Amino acid sequence: MSFKEAIPLYSTEYGTAYTGDSYYLLKNLNSDSIDLVLTSPPFALQRKKEYGNKDQEEYVDWLLRFCPEIMRVLKPSGSFVLDLGGAYKKGRPVRSLYNYRILIRLCDECGFNLAEEFFWHNPSKLPSPIEWVNKRKIRVKDSVNTVWWLSKNDVPKADVKNVLVPYSERMKTLLKNPDTFYKPKKRPSGHDISGGFGKSNGGAIPSNLLQISNSESNSKYLRLCDKFNAKRHPARFPAKLPLFFINFLTDPGDVILDIFGGSNTTGEAAENLGRKWISCDLDRTYVAASAFRFFEEPIKEKHKIIYSNLLNSNNLPINLPGKHQLLLFPNNQESTIELMKNIRLT
Numbered sequence: 001m002s003f004k005e006a007i008p009l010y011s012t013e014y015g016t017a018y019t020g021d022s023y024y025l026l027k028n029l030n031s032d033s034i035d036l037v038l039t040s041p042p043f044a045l046q047r048k049k050e051y052g053n054k055d056q057e058e059y060v061d062w063l064l065r066f067c068p069e070i071m072r073v074l075k076p077s078g079s080f081v082l083d084l085g086g087a088y089k090k091g092r093p094v095r096s097l098y099n100y101r102i103l104i105r106l107c108d109e110c111g112f113n114l115a116e117e118f119f120w121h122n123p124s125k126l127p128s129p130i131e132w133v134n135k136r137k138i139r140v141k142d143s144v145n146t147v148w149w150l151s152k153n154d155v156p157k158a159d160v161k162n163v164l165v166p167y168s169e170r171m172k173t174l175l176k177n178p179d180t181f182y183k184p185k186k187r188p189s190g191h192d193i194s195g196g197f198g199k200s201n202g203g204a205i206p207s208n209l210l211q212i213s214n215s216e217s218n219s220k221y222l223r224l225c226d227k228f229n230a231k232r233h234p235a236r237f238p239a240k241l242p243l244f245f246i247n248f249l250t251d252p253g254d255v256i257l258d259i260f261g262g263s264n265t266t267g268e269a270a271e272n273l274g275r276k277w278i279s280c281d282l283d284r285t286y287v288a289a290s291a292f293r294f295f296e297e298p299i300k301e302k303h304k305i306i307y308s309n310l311l312n313s314n315n316l317p318i319n320l321p322g323k324h325q326l327l328l329f330p331n332n333q334e335s336t337i338e339l340m341k342n343i344r345l346t
C-alpha cells in the first residue's frame with residue numbers, strides 16, 4: 001500500500017503527528033529546518049528473519065530514497081540517528097551486511113559524515129533465529145542493534161554534559177578521597193594524570209554501547225491500547241533510546257523528526273524534554289493509538305470521541321486538549337479532505 005501524501009492527524013503543545021508516506025512529508029519540509037532526524041525503519045527484512053541478496057539490495061535502495069531529503073531538511077548543525085537491527089542471509093548462518101552497506105552509501109552517496117557509531121544492547125531480546133540459535137546452537141543470541149549517528153558537517157551540535165551517567169563505585173570512592181588513589185604524575189605514555197582527574201564533573205562520560213532493556217510492560221501507551229482495544233505497535237523504541245539522543249544532540253526548542261514514527265515514542269520523548277517534534281507513519285491506526293501517549297488520565301468520554309475521530313474523521317488535525325499546535329501544512333479543511341481520500345485504514 002502506498003499513500004501519495006502525509007496529512008496531520010493530531011497535534012500537541014510541541015508537535016504534530018502525520019500519517020502517510022514520509023517521503024512526501026520530507027518533500028514538504030523546509031530546507032535546513034530540522035535539528036535531529038531520529039528513526040528506526042520498518043524491519044521488513046528482519047521479520048522474515050533471513051533474506052536473499054535481492055531483497056537486501058531492494059531494501060537498501062528503498063531506505064536510501066529518503067536520505068537525500070533528510071540531508072536537505074537538516075540544519076547544518078543537525079544529526080541523523082538511524083537504528084538498524086541485524087539480520088541473517090536467506091537459509092544460511094551468515095550475517096547480512098545490509099546495515100553496513102546503508103552506512104557506507106549514506107556517507108559515499110549522500111554526503112553524510114559518520115559522527116560516531118553506537119551499539120544498542122537490549123538484554124531482554126529473545127533468542128533468534130530459532131534455527132541457528134535455539135535448535136542447532138551454532139550462533140549466539142543477537143541482542144545488539146547498530147545505531148549510526150550521522151551528521152551534515154564535522155561538528156554537529158552535541159553536548160556530552162547532558163547525558164552523563166552515574167560514576168562507578170570505584171570512581172565514587174576516588175572522588176571522596178582523590179589523594180589516596182592518585183599522585184599527579186606523568187604516565188609512561190607521556191599523559192599527565194593531573195589532580196583534576198579526581199574532580200567530580202557530576203557524572204561519567206557514557207560510552208557508545210547503550211544498554212537499554214526493551215521490556216516496558218505498564219506504560220500509559222500500553223494500558224490505553226488495551227483499554228481502547230487498539231493494536232500495540234510491535235517494534236517500539238524503549239523511551240530511553242530517543243531520550244538519550246535528544247538530550248545529547250539538541251537543545252530545548254529544537255525540532256526533532258521521526259519519519260518512521262510507529263507509536264511515536266520519539267514524539268513523546270521530545271515533548272517531555274520541551275523539544276518540538278514531527279512524526280509520521282504510513283499506518284493511520286498506529287498514529288491514532290500513539291495519541292494515547294498524550295491523553296491525560298483519568299480517561300473520560302471525550303477521549304473515546306477523540307480516538308474515534310483519530311481513526312475515522314476527515315476533520316483534521318485534532319488538537320489534543322489544552323495544547324497549541326505546531327503545524328507545517330496549512331490547516332485547510334478542503335485540502336485535508338482531498339488528502340484524506342488517499343488514506344486508508346489498514
Ligand SMILES: C[S@@+](CC[C@H](N)C(=O)[O-])C[C@H]1O[C@@H](n2cnc3c(N)ncnc32)[C@H](O)[C@@H]1O
Pocket residue numbers: 020021022023039040041042043233235236237238259260261262263264265266280281282283286
Ligand atoms: C520499526 S517501526 C518504528 C517504531 C517506532 N520507533 C516506535 O517507537 O514505535 C517502523 C514504522 O515505519 C512505518 N513505515 C513504513 N514505511 C513508511 C513510510 N514510507 N512512511 C512512513 N512510515 C512508514 C511502519 O508502518 C512502522 O510503523
